[in-house]
Amino acid sequence: MSTNGNKARVRVAVDAMGGDFGPRETVPGVLAALDAHPELHVTLVGEWDAVCGELSKYDTAARPIAVAPSEGKIEDDEQPIAALRRKPRSSIATTMGLLRAGDADMVVSMGSTGATMATAVMALGLLEGLERPCIGGNFLGVAPNTTVVDLGSNVDCRPALLLSFAALGVAFSRRILRIENPRVALLSVGEEASKGSRQVQESHNLFRDSHLNFVGNVEGMDFFTDKADVIVCDGFIGNILIKFAEGLGSALAPLLYRHLAEVLSAEQVKQVAEALWTTTNLPRTMGGPLFGVDGLVMIGHGSSTAAGVAGAIDTGLRCHHLELVEGFRQELAELHHTAVREA
Amino acid sequence: MSTNGNKARVRVAVDAMGGDFGPRETVPGVLAALDAHPELHVTLVGEWDAVCGELSKYDTAARPIAVAPSEGKIEDDEQPIAALRRKPRSSIATTMGLLRAGDADMVVSMGSTGATMATAVMALGLLEGLERPCIGGNFLGVAPNTTVVDLGSNVDCRPALLLSFAALGVAFSRRILRIENPRVALLSVGEEASKGSRQVQESHNLFRDSHLNFVGNVEGMDFFTDKADVIVCDGFIGNILIKFAEGLGSALAPLLYRHLAEVLSAEQVKQVAEALWTTTNLPRTMGGPLFGVDGLVMIGHGSSTAAGVAGAIDTGLRCHHLELVEGFRQELAELHHTAVREA
Numbered sequence: 303m304s305t306n307g308n309k310a311r312v313r314v315a316v317d318a319m320g321g322d323f324g325p326r327e328t329v330p331g332v333l334a335a336l337d338a339h340p341e342l343h344v345t346l347v348g349e350w351d352a353v354c355g356e357l358s359k360y361d362t363a364a365r366p367i368a369v370a371p372s373e374g375k376i377e378d379d380e381q382p383i384a385a386l387r388r389k390p391r392s393s394i395a396t397t398m399g400l401l402r403a404g405d406a407d408m409v410v411s412m413g414s415t416g417a418t419m420a421t422a423v424m425a426l427g428l429l430e431g432l433e434r435p436c437i438g439g440n441f442l443g444v445a446p447n448t449t450v451v452d453l454g455s456n457v458d459c460r461p462a463l464l465l466s467f468a469a470l471g472v473a474f475s476r477r478i479l480r481i482e483n484p485r486v487a488l489l490s491v492g493e494e495a496s497k498g499s500r501q502v503q504e505s506h507n508l509f510r511d512s513h514l515n516f517v518g519n520v521e522g523m524d525f526f527t528d529k530a531d532v533i534v535c536d537g538f539i540g541n542i543l544i545k546f547a548e549g550l551g552s553a554l555a556p557l558l559y560r561h562l563a564e565v566l567s568a569e570q571v572k573q574v575a576e577a578l579w580t581t582t583n584l585p586r587t588m589g590g591p592l593f594g595v596d597g598l599v600m601i602g603h604g605s606s607t608a609a610g611v612a613g614a615i616d617t618g619l620r621c622h623h624l625e626l627v628e629g630f631r632q633e634l635a636e637l638h639h640t641a642v643r644e645a
Numbered sequence: 646m647s648t649n650g651n652k653a654r655v656r657v658a659v660d661a662m663g664g665d666f667g668p669r670e671t672v673p674g675v676l677a678a679l680d681a682h683p684e685l686h687v688t689l690v691g692e693w694d695a696v697c698g699e700l701s702k703y704d705t706a707a708r709p710i711a712v713a714p715s716e717g718k719i720e721d722d723e724q725p726i727a728a729l730r731r732k733p734r735s736s737i738a739t740t741m742g743l744l745r746a747g748d749a750d751m752v753v754s755m756g757s758t759g760a761t762m763a764t765a766v767m768a769l770g771l772l773e774g775l776e777r778p779c780i781g782g783n784f785l786g787v788a789p790n791t792t793v794v795d796l797g798s799n800v801d802c803r804p805a806l807l808l809s810f811a812a813l814g815v816a817f818s819r820r821i822l823r824i825e826n827p828r829v830a831l832l833s834v835g836e837e838a839s840k841g842s843r844q845v846q847e848s849h850n851l852f853r854d855s856h857l858n859f860v861g862n863v864e865g866m867d868f869f870t871d872k873a874d875v876i877v878c879d880g881f882i883g884n885i886l887i888k889f890a891e892g893l894g895s896a897l898a899p900l901l902y903r904h905l906a907e908v909l910s911a912e913q914v915k916q917v918a919e920a921l922w923t924t925t926n927l928p929r930t931m932g933g934p935l936f937g938v939d940g941l942v943m944i945g946h947g948s949s950t951a952a953g954v955a956g957a958i959d960t961g962l963r964c965h966h967l968e969l970v971e972g973f974r975q976e977l978a979e980l981h982h983t984a985v986r987e988a
């Protein structure tokens with residue numbers, strides 16, 4: 303694998319069928335990413351006709367692209383494991399197979415998050431010391447240095463699982479956001495250790511006794527107050543928060559339009575509304591890495607347009623060059639090491 | 646009690662010591678409310694010196710105000726029950742005593758939410774069929790018709806408790822927001838009944854079998870999509886969401902300033918920022934009723950200025966005239982009646 307610098311080739315496998323729009327947006331997204339990053343080589347995985355038909359609309363001669371054939375797509379409403387059995391040659395399974403075989407350095411998928419996670423776990427395996435993968439990262443443009451785990455894959459987490467997610471969050475904060483000694487906090491309804499759900503109260507003790515730089519509990523407003531660099535919550539809450547922020551941003555846009563339409567030009571209004579939207583919709587423009595599997599898997603938003611696809615590849619390149627997966631591995635080893643030493 | 650129309654006297658007891666600013670803001674807030682509502686009579690409860698000192702700054706001759714003396718204040722960081730024992734003549738206890746004795750039609754408090762709730766439960770009692778009170782209401786200016794329960798008082802709720810909170814939310818939606826047959830939903834991470842935390846999965850069946858107009862599970866973006874009129878969640882999540890929305894709104898304001906400062910006048914920028922802030926900070930400007938106690942208790946935001954105090958009184962008047970507490974009582978009776986009939 304080529305992880306030794308910006309100039310080395312980076313091979314990306316993209317599930318071209320994924321997302322709400324499939325090749326219509328993934329293909330131009332990939333082409334935009336290739337324009338921006340000369341070191342990229344992209345394999346588009348999907349149905350021949352659909353992918354090549356879309357590619358034929360662009361000048362692709364001599365560009366570093368390949369197409370790999372797949373059959374079928376796993377939809378959002380399918381149960382991932384059962385669907386993977388039914389469709390072993392689906393686009394996501396084929397894409398993940400390239401990473402597993404060493405023919406790609408990372409995977410980018412806009413498809414069903416559940417199917418991407420399940421395939422990743424089966425094909426790549428989990429990092430040592432981890433029971434489940436999770437989704438994490440900085441999801442708010444107004445809080446770009448705040449990492450949140452879990453953003454939506456695991457509900458009813460036991461405290462030990464939350465602690466391992468915290469370690470993954472610390473790795474992301476260190477490697478990607480360049481924060482040296484990330485402050486870790488639990489999301490709760492008050493700063494006091496005695497406040498919060500049973501899950502948080504039990505986790506509080508475990509976090510306090512860990513080697514993490516645990517600064518205690520924080521509240522809903524503290525995503526914006528710089529009290530912590532890594533905020534840890536159950537995926538049930540993380541999922542609700544990320545969708546709530548998206549929804550709120552989208553709902554505020556018309557309000558802004560109403561207030562600004564009379565005093566600004568249409569172009570100016572559009573700029574402000576876009577800034578606001580981006581601010582509450584980072585994942586839609588950037589994508590985010592899957593935390594905890596033994597390989598680099600980028601998950602983009604299902605509703606990504608070409609810009610979102612290019613953004614996810616861009617974020618993926620950054621995670622690749624900064625060796626995020628190695629960071630995950632080290633933090634989990636440290637967590638395990640400390641726990642064994644103290645036991 | 647005078648509940649028979651707009652013209653009848655409405656007697657409000659205000660904890661003048663409550664909130665971050667005490668009499669400095671509660672007194673002018675009350676005076677503003679008196680200006681707006683000629684039918685009001687307000688008793689300000691607090692330390693003589695502090696309240697009368699503040700009142701002396703204004704022309705109060707012949708206005709419908711009284712001052713009732715109290716001793717001590719319960720702070721946010723005190724354990725409510727213990728603090729109430731230590732300070733039986735505290736401002737909140739004295740204020741609630743006026744309602745209990747029939748000398749007031751409603752209470753307005755900007756003080757510790759925990760202490761206000763605990764005092765209300767002890768002095769007024771819970772409505773029949775209810776185990777605990779909760780906080781609810783419409784908390785987003787961009788979703789003014791969406792009622793949310795519980796917004797922050799109860800964590801780790803059992804399904805039956807969530808169901809009774811739902812009934813209270815329906816009463817609020819019907820009486821205050823004038824929605825005839827409110828659609829009730831559970832907040833989750835997917836629409837499918839099989840998705841979500843164990844709490845939500847268990848609640849789903851109970852809600853489905855109830856007499857409520859249950860439309861299923863909704864997600865974080867659905868506060869803004871008009872899929873449901875009453876969204877039910879554990880207070881742990883409600884508390885985090887309400888604080889998250891406040892924090893996000895406050896964090897977006899500087900972003901707006903940056904974008905608009907060059908093209909708009911200072912006054913125009915201020916108007917837009919204020920519109921945005923109000924949109925994400927309804928409780929700070931309006932206050933909200935406590936759900937489930939046998940009397941009308943309005944809880945204002947701790948950081949309320951005079952405008953927030955006047956806003957909470959204003960909302961309280963609306964709840965009084967529309968007989969919200971009677972609505973709560975009826976919905977709970979209906980819930981209980983249906984459950985008994987089906988058992």
